[in-house]
Amino acid sequence: MTTITGTPSEGVTTRIARLQARTPLERYGYLFMRLSGVALIVLAIGHMMIQHVLNDVHSLTLEFVRQQWTSWGWRTYDLFLLIFAISHGFNGLRVVLEDYIHNPRTVRFVRWFLLIFTIITIVWSAVAIATFDASIG
Amino acid sequence: MSKIPVSSARDYTVELRVRRFNPEKDSAPWWGEYTLEGVSPNDTVLDLLHRVKWTMDGTLSLRRSCAHGVCGSDNMKINGANALACKMLVARLANGKNPVSIQVEPMAGLPVLKDLIVDMEPFFEHYRSVLPYFINDEPPPADGRERLQSPEDREKFDDTTKCILCAACTTSCPSFWADDRYVGPAAIVQAHRFIYDSRDQGYEERLSIMAEQFGVWKCRTIFNCTNACPRDIEVTKAIAEVKMSITTGKV
Numbered sequence: 410m411t412t413i414t415g416t417p418s419e420g421v422t423t424r425i426a427r428l429q430a431r432t433p434l435e436r437y438g439y440l441f442m443r444l445s446g447v448a449l450i451v452l453a454i455g456h457m458m459i460q461h462v463l464n465d466v467h468s469l470t471l472e473f474v475r476q477q478w479t480s481w482g483w484r485t486y487d488l489f490l491l492i493f494a495i496s497h498g499f500n501g502l503r504v505v506l507e508d509y510i511h512n513p514r515t516v517r518f519v520r521w522f523l524l525i526f527t528i529i530t531i532v533w534s535a536v537a538i539a540t541f542d543a544s545i546g
Numbered sequence: 547m548s549k550i551p552v553s554s555a556r557d558y559t560v561e562l563r564v565r566r567f568n569p570e571k572d573s574a575p576w577w578g579e580y581t582l583e584g585v586s587p588n589d590t591v592l593d594l595l596h597r598v599k600w601t602m603d604g605t606l607s608l609r610r611s612c613a614h615g616v617c618g619s620d621n622m623k624i625n626g627a628n629a630l631a632c633k634m635l636v637a638r639l640a641n642g643k644n645p646v647s648i649q650v651e652p653m654a655g656l657p658v659l660k661d662l663i664v665d666m667e668p669f670f671e672h673y674r675s676v677l678p679y680f681i682n683d684e685p686p687p688a689d690g691r692e693r694l695q696s697p698e699d700r701e702k703f704d705d706t707t708k709c710i711l712c713a714a715c716t717t718s719c720p721s722f723w724a725d726d727r728y729v730g731p732a733a734i735v736q737a738h739r740f741i742y743d744s745r746d747q748g749y750e751e752r753l754s755i756m757a758e759q760f761g762v763w764k765c766r767t768i769f770n771c772t773n774a775c776p777r778d779i780e781v782t783k784a785i786a787e788v789k790m791s792i793t794t795g796k797v
């Protein structure tokens with residue numbers, strides 16, 4: 410039922426060493442979710458204020474984005490929003506799916522699929538942000 | 547919780563629905579319906595179940611021992627939420643209404659053996675996995691008496707000493723329903739009780755067990771355990787303290 414495989418006859422130190430040798434994926438995953446969550450509160454609320462509250466949604470045109478992206482500061486802001494939102498979202502999806510998927514092989518497939526999908530989405534979008542030609546128009 | 551009006555009048559009628567299942571006779575669970583007249587608002591749900599078993603249908607099966615909220619044997623799902631049947635008063639469920647509708651089911655997430663009795667073995671297997679016993683290989687103090695502890699050190703794990711292992715928290719936890727390999731809140735509460743005990747030396751091994759894939763990280767902090775606990779243990783807070791200790795390495 411549990412993953413504890415040690416026996417009482419085995420020395421305590423050996424058991425600790427073996428347990429610690431395992432990949433602490435869930436520990437770092439949990440910490441990442443907490444920290445990226447804090448970052449997203451700032452980034453996402455700022456994004457929403459600029460796009461939907463301070464500016465009317467009908468004025469969100471290519472020209473609006475072009476003007477914003479003349480500044481590398483805003484490009485960096487959007488890049489961070491992209492990285493944190495996508496990775497936070499897909500890691501959250503992984504955690505939820507792993508609650509219900511119990512087959513280790515399917516779990517491994519889901520992990521790799523989501524990781525590759527996350528990387529492709531971030532790289533693809535980052536290229537668009539970085540290479541956008543703000544001198545057009 | 548709100549104050550319950552004190553009354554000894556036996557003027558309540560209860561429409562009791564009990565989830566029944568006898569593996570030797572039934573192909574599927576069914577609802578047993580019982581109308582109880584002359585119920586006192588101070589009666590507990592356990593009193594109602596006793597009345598059914600003793601005067602209406604002797605085949606009704608349930609677990610209970612002390613019947614006073616101490617032993618933790620009679621946790622069940624009452625009107626959709628886990629509670630000890632012996633502590634849940636009719637007055638609390640009536641909410642001003644008469645007749646009162648009360649629905650009783652076995653706790654969720656553990657296999658039903660018969661009627662309200664579930665197989666507790668998966669629960670106790672998780673309990674045993676966190677080494678729920680005092681570990682200290684040093685010889686006792688020279689005076690041969692107790693290992694002393696300051697009131698401040700005692701306070702750190704005071705809340706988690708209150709656990710009676712009724713399984714209300716673990717069987718109200720959606721993470722446990724979804725994956726029964728998760729150790730569950732009750733086992734974490736038990737681990738917490740020893741991890742933060744200054745006299746105990748097994749905290750490193752317990753924290754390693756808690757940091758495993760099916761340890762504390764399966765907790766999604768939805769607080770069902772804290773709501774369900776009949777001893778008012780702040781279960782989610784205890785789990786958060788263990789998470790913090792694993793992250794910082796500090797106990």
